[in-house]
Amino acid sequence: MRPFTRLTALACPLPFMGVDTDQLIPARFMSRPRSEGYGDFLLYDRRRDDAGDLDPAFPINDPDRAGAEILVAQRNFGGGSSREAAVYALVDAGFRTVIAPTFGDIFANNAVNNGLLPARVPEADGEAILAAIAGGLREITVDLETQEITAGEIRTSFEIDPISRKKLLNGWDDLDLTQSYADDIAGFAKADAARRPFAHLVNIPRSD
Amino acid sequence: MVSHTSASDAPKTLFDKVWDDHVVATREDGAALLWIDRHFVHEGSHHAFRKIAERGAKVAHPELTFGVADHYVPTRTRDLSAVDHAVADMVARLSDNCAANGVRLFGLDDPRQGIVHVVGPEQGLTLPGLSMVCGDSHTSTHGAFGALAFGIGASEVAHVLLTQTLWQRQPKRLKIRVDGAMAPGATAKDLALTIIARIGADGAHGHAIEFAGSTVEALSMEGRLTLCNLSIESGGRCGMIAPDDTTFAYLAGRPFAPAGEALERAMSYWRTLPSDPDAAFDREIVLDGGEVVPIVTWGISPEDALPVTETVPDPNRIADPARAAHAREAVGYMGLVPGQKLTDVAVDRVFIGSCTNSRIEDLRAAAAILAGRKARVPGLVSPGSSQIKRQAEEEGLAEIFTAAGLDWVESGCSMCVGMNGDLVAAGERCASTTNRNFKGRQGKGARTHLMSPAMVAAAAVTGHLADVRTLLRETV
Ligand code: SF4
Numbered sequence: 001m002r003p004f005t006r007l008t009a010l011a012c013p014l015p016f017m018g019v020d021t022d023q024l025i026p027a028r029f030m031s032r033p034r035s036e037g038y039g040d041f042l043l044y045d046r047r048r049d050d051a052g053d054l055d056p057a058f059p060i061n062d063p064d065r066a067g068a069e070i071l072v073a074q075r076n077f078g079g080g081s082s083r084e085a086a087v088y089a090l091v092d093a094g095f096r097t098v099i100a101p102t103f104g105d106i107f108a109n110n111a112v113n114n115g116l117l118p119a120r121v122p123e124a125d126g127e128a129i130l131a132a133i134a135g136g137l138r139e140i141t142v143d144l145e146t147q148e149i150t151a152g153e154i155r156t157s158f159e160i161d162p163i164s165r166k167k168l169l170n171g172w173d174d175l176d177l178t179q180s181y182a183d184d185i186a187g188f189a190k191a192d193a194a195r196r197p198f199a200h201l202v203n204i205p206r207s208d
Numbered sequence: 209m210v211s212h213t214s215a216s217d218a219p220k221t222l223f224d225k226v227w228d229d230h231v232v233a234t235r236e237d238g239a240a241l242l243w244i245d246r247h248f249v250h251e252g253s254h255h256a257f258r259k260i261a262e263r264g265a266k267v268a269h270p271e272l273t274f275g276v277a278d279h280y281v282p283t284r285t286r287d288l289s290a291v292d293h294a295v296a297d298m299v300a301r302l303s304d305n306c307a308a309n310g311v312r313l314f315g316l317d318d319p320r321q322g323i324v325h326v327v328g329p330e331q332g333l334t335l336p337g338l339s340m341v342c343g344d345s346h347t348s349t350h351g352a353f354g355a356l357a358f359g360i361g362a363s364e365v366a367h368v369l370l371t372q373t374l375w376q377r378q379p380k381r382l383k384i385r386v387d388g389a390m391a392p393g394a395t396a397k398d399l400a401l402t403i404i405a406r407i408g409a410d411g412a413h414g415h416a417i418e419f420a421g422s423t424v425e426a427l428s429m430e431g432r433l434t435l436c437n438l439s440i441e442s443g444g445r446c447g448m449i450a451p452d453d454t455t456f457a458y459l460a461g462r463p464f465a466p467a468g469e470a471l472e473r474a475m476s477y478w479r480t481l482p483s484d485p486d487a488a489f490d491r492e493i494v495l496d497g498g499e500v501v502p503i504v505t506w507g508i509s510p511e512d513a514l515p516v517t518e519t520v521p522d523p524n525r526i527a528d529p530a531r532a533a534h535a536r537e538a539v540g541y542m543g544l545v546p547g548q549k550l551t552d553v554a555v556d557r558v559f560i561g562s563c564t565n566s567r568i569e570d571l572r573a574a575a576a577i578l579a580g581r582k583a584r585v586p587g588l589v590s591p592g593s594s595q596i597k598r599q600a601e602e603e604g605l606a607e608i609f610t611a612a613g614l615d616w617v618e619s620g621c622s623m624c625v626g627m628n629g630d631l632v633a634a635g636e637r638c639a640s641t642t643n644r645n646f647k648g649r650q651g652k653g654a655r656t657h658l659m660s661p662a663m664v665a666a667a668a669v670t671g672h673l674a675d676v677r678t679l680l681r682e683t684v
Contacts, residue, residue, distance in 0.1 A: 017534040018409060018509045022646040027627050031280075031298050034255060045648050050634075074530055076410040076509075079443060080646060081625075082345040084255065084361035102410045105379075105445050106345055110361035127530070163239045163377050174363075178371050181233055181241055185373055188232040188243055196229070198466040198474040199245045199338055201271055 001115045003171035004144050007096055011140040011151070012068035013059050013133045019043075019073055020080035021107060025089045027081075038085060039092035060093075070140050072129050073100040078107025078118070087114045097142050099149065099158065101126050112164040115171065117144060119158040128154050144169055219484035221381050222450050223416045226356040226481065230339045232373055239375045246333055247273045247368050248324045248342035249311065251280045251298040251627075256343065256365035257305040267309035269372040274333060275306040275313035276324040280627050281620035283590050286316055295628055309369075322593020322619045325349040325563035329433060330593055332462025336451035336478040341368055346563050346643065348439045352432035353459070354451035354481050356416075359440065379445040380490035382415035383483075386423035388497035393677040395573070396431035397565060397641070397660035399423065400438035401503045401513040407493065409511040412444035415491065418483060419449050423497035429458040430569040437564045438643055441510040450482035502676050504550060505645045505658040507538030512645070514550065516663070516675045522546035541647055542655050543635070550673050553657075556636040558587035558614070558668040559650070560661055562624035565641035566592030568599055570661040574641075575605040577665035577679055578612040584671035587614040587664075588630060590622040614668065626651050639667035 029041040047058045054061045060068075071090070077100035078086060087110045090098065097117035108118040119142060121129070129140070129151045141150040144165060147157050166172070178185075193200040220228070232241040247269075249256070260267070267273055280298040282288070288296040299316055306313040314320045314327055321327070325346055328334040334350045340357035341347060343365040350357035360374065368374055384403060404411070417439050419432075427435065432449050439447025456475060459465045466474045505513045506520055512535075514521075523535040523546065539546060544553065560566065560574050571591060589609045591597040597619055600606050606616045623630040624642040626649075632638045634653025641664050642649075645656040657673060666674040 015533075016537070017530055020509075020644075020646045022644065022649050026648055026652070027625050030252060030627075031254075031294055033258070045652050050653075076408075076443070079409055079509075080345065080644060082343055082359040082361050083252070084343075084363060087361070102413050102443075104410075105413060105443065106359050106361060110363065113361065113363035123530075161377055163235075163237050163375075166237055174367055174375050175370065178241065178367065178373060178375070181373075184233045184241070185243070185371060189372070192243060196337070196474075196477070198335060198470060201464065 001171040001173055004096065004115060004117050004168040006141065006143045006145065007069060008139055008141040009069035009096070010065065010067055010138055011070040011072055011133055012065040013130050014071055014073040015059070015130050017074040018076045018079060021078055021083050021086035021104070022080055024078065024086035025083065030083060030085045034088055037092050038088040039094070042089035042093040067094065069094055069096045070142060071095050071098045072126065072133060073098060074126065075101045075123065077103050079104035082106045084110040084114070087111050087116055091116055099126065099129065099142070108164070112167055113174070115168065117142065117160070117168055119149065119160060121149065121156055121158045125154065125156040219487040221483040221487040221489065222354060222418055222448055222481055223356065223381055226337050226339065226354070227378065229337065230356070239377055241373050242339055242376050244341055244368050244372050244374055245272060245338040246328070246340040248328065249273060249275050249302070249306070249365065250278055250324055250342070250344065251302045253343050253365055254298070254301050254305065255362035256369060259362070259366040260369050265370055267311055267369045270310040272372060273311045273369065275302055275311050275315070276327050277302055277313070277315050277321060278323045279621045279625065281316055281618070282628050283617040283620050283622045283630055286618060288316070292629060319594055322595065323563045323566065323621055325437065326567060326592035326596070329353065329429070330462070330595060332459055332465030335459060335465060335474070336455060337481055341374065345440045346437050348444065348447050349433050349437040349563055351436040351439065351446050351448040352429065353455055354448055354478070356446060356448070358446040379414055379416045382412055382417045382444070383489040383492045384417055384419050384495065385421040385492065386419070386495045386497050387421040388423060390423060390497045390500040393502045393662065393680055394500045395660045395662065396427055396434040398503045399500045400435050401505065401510065401658065402500050403495065404438065404442045404510045405503070405513040406495070407442055409441060409509045410443040412439065412442040415444055417444040417447040419447060424449060425452065428569060429454060430567045433567065434564055438510070441643060451478050502660065502663055504663065504673055506542065506544060506550060507535065508541055508645055508647050509538070510643070510645060510658060512538055513658070516550050516673060518550055520544045520546050520548045520550065543637070551675060552672060554637070554672045555585055555639045555657070555667050557585050557632065557638050558583070558664050559623040559638055559640040559642065560664055561588065561590035561592070561622050562642040563592065564643040565661050566590065566596070568596050570641065571596070571600050571605050574661040574665040575608040577662050577676065578669065579608050581612060581669045583613045583668035585668060587668055588617060588623055589614050590617050591619050594619050612668070623650055625649065632656070639664045639673065
């Protein structure tokens with residue numbers, strides 16, 4: 001995975017509270033293979049009007065913000081369904097970080113597993129950044145080493161749990177790391193089957 | 209068997225006891241590698257199966273992995289050749305992936321098929337003290353048994369398929385204590401929505417919730433499952449309830465639960481799991497059960513919930529600008545008028561189903577209101593499992609639904625998420641026993657009001673959001 005260290009890039013506002021994963025990608029697109037690319041499905045129903053045409057007033061449709069890599073949203077971003085497709089849609093649309101006061105837990109895990117940084121800022125700072133963007137601010141710098149965001153005049157630190165931070169900084173994939181624990185896992189399973197037999201379904205025939 | 213009662217142990221919460229018993233290894237940064245006891249996969253798990261196939265690998269522990277066809281299954285027919293081919297493909301792909309990996313599948317034609325979070329408990333796969341995951345956020349449901357159960361994304365599903373483990377950081381502990389009897393007509397659903405409205409849709413963010421207190425203890429297993437199911441809607445990592453005699457009575461005799469001496473042995477361990485009296489929580493919230501009344505959602509987040517006797521909020525009277533903007537967006541999307549009485553809101557259809565409220569007790573509660581009455585609007589009733597479907601038919605509940613004019617269909621996720629084509633049309637308003645009133649959740653432009661099964665039944669017979677208590681009085 002591509003490591004995330006420091007990013008200076010165009011920012012796009014998404015000034016809504018509770019942009020849940022059903023909005024980020026409607027359920028009907030999730031049967032597609034990832035190789036087809038999920039970027040076009042991002043906020044599919046939100047960014048279109050009733051006739052299905054792109055709504056020019058919706059922030060991420062603004063041609064002036066095309067190519068943005070930083071998304072700035074409000075409270076409870078990515079709550080709801082565990083669909084990792086919500087992260088695929090953001091990543092495939094070119095976003096590398098989302099700045100918001102709070103994130104859905106599962107979304108945040110999924111994001112980190114795909115190299116997307118969920119940066120948690122105090123609500124007041126988030127609002128200030130959105131106001132600055134509304135006032136014409138274009139580029140924002142997000143530094144994961146120092147956990148700082150610079151948005152014009154605004155300087156604020158952001159929160160991310162240390163484990164996610166380390167994974168993002170190094171571009172780590174959990175699986176590679178876990179392989180080195182194979183012996184611990186086998187040892188645990190063996191001892192645990194004796195300790196908690198009910199958990200291991202040892203006596204359940206496979207042929208039911 | 210491990211014991212948690214030794215005097216040398218520092219006081220621990222239920223969550224800590226279960227967590228500690230699953231730690232395979234701990235990394236220096238604090239991440240723990242957890243052993244996973246039960247892993248459920250469904251049609252949506254295809255991304256993860258593809259990931260492991262790309263590595264040329266197979267499922268490491270197929271005996272602990274269970275496939276359930278639910279998200280995409282058709283409910284009006286079981287003939288896949290008669291449905292949209294994209295939907296049929298998803299169901300078939302799950303069968304193929306399970307077969308290729310030796311994973312047991314509760315498939316479309318299996319008498320045990322149903323919604324994954326209904327089937328797990330029903331089959332005795334859900335047990336106290338287990339660690340359980342599924343690529344579905346409502347996996348929190350299984351915490352009702354005192355299991356550590358949470359939803360995961362596709363990368364994590366692939367990780368569990370390959371290793372039967374998962375790296376996790378410890379969440380904080382939140383205790384939600386509710387004591388006393390709830391108001392008449394109030395159910396576990398009303399309790400859950402009351403909690404979410406109180407603490408917010410992200411109020412339990414980063415926390416493992418333990419529900420405790422006499423109100424919670426008095427709930428049946430069905431009620432507890434509803435409560436834990438909705439813990440994700442307050443942003444909780446998981447929700448748990450200490451196992452007790454209600455739990456043990458429910459699981460005894462279930463196909464995958466231990467029996468005989470093995471059950472005795474397991475029970476002596478399970479009895480050590482409840483939180484120690486002086487165990488410390490990071491946060492504690494106390495609620496009076498008497499405050500819990502029949503409640504409905506009016507907006508586009510489960511936190512937008514109010515007692516059914518209230519009126520639609522006026523965004524202009526909300527001081528916080530971000531919250532006022534949210535309320536404006538919600539009222540606009542829902543097509544409501546600020547100040548309007550909630551009981552004056554007419555509905556176009558009803559849905560009874562989903563992993564939140566589709567168990568036998570839920571169907572009985574709805575049928576009690578519908579018996580001898582006619583629904584004024586069309587509606588769908590999809591039982592939580594094929595087994596519940598048979599039971600409801602035997603009990604005569606199915607007849608009550610059809611006599612009232614509602615459609616009685618097969619089991620699946622159905623109109624909770626609309627993946628199988630059971631959709632609410634744009635602009636239509638649906639009174640629903642489900643868990644998410646998100647924009648577009650039940651279909652593009654669909655307007656969802658969440659409430660208990662009895663309240664949905666009340667909406668069906670009156671044609672508008674209604675206070676079930678008025679109908680209860682008429683019944684007696
Ligand atoms: S019923 Fe709804 S919430 Fe439950 S598992 Fe199915 S789609 Fe998810």
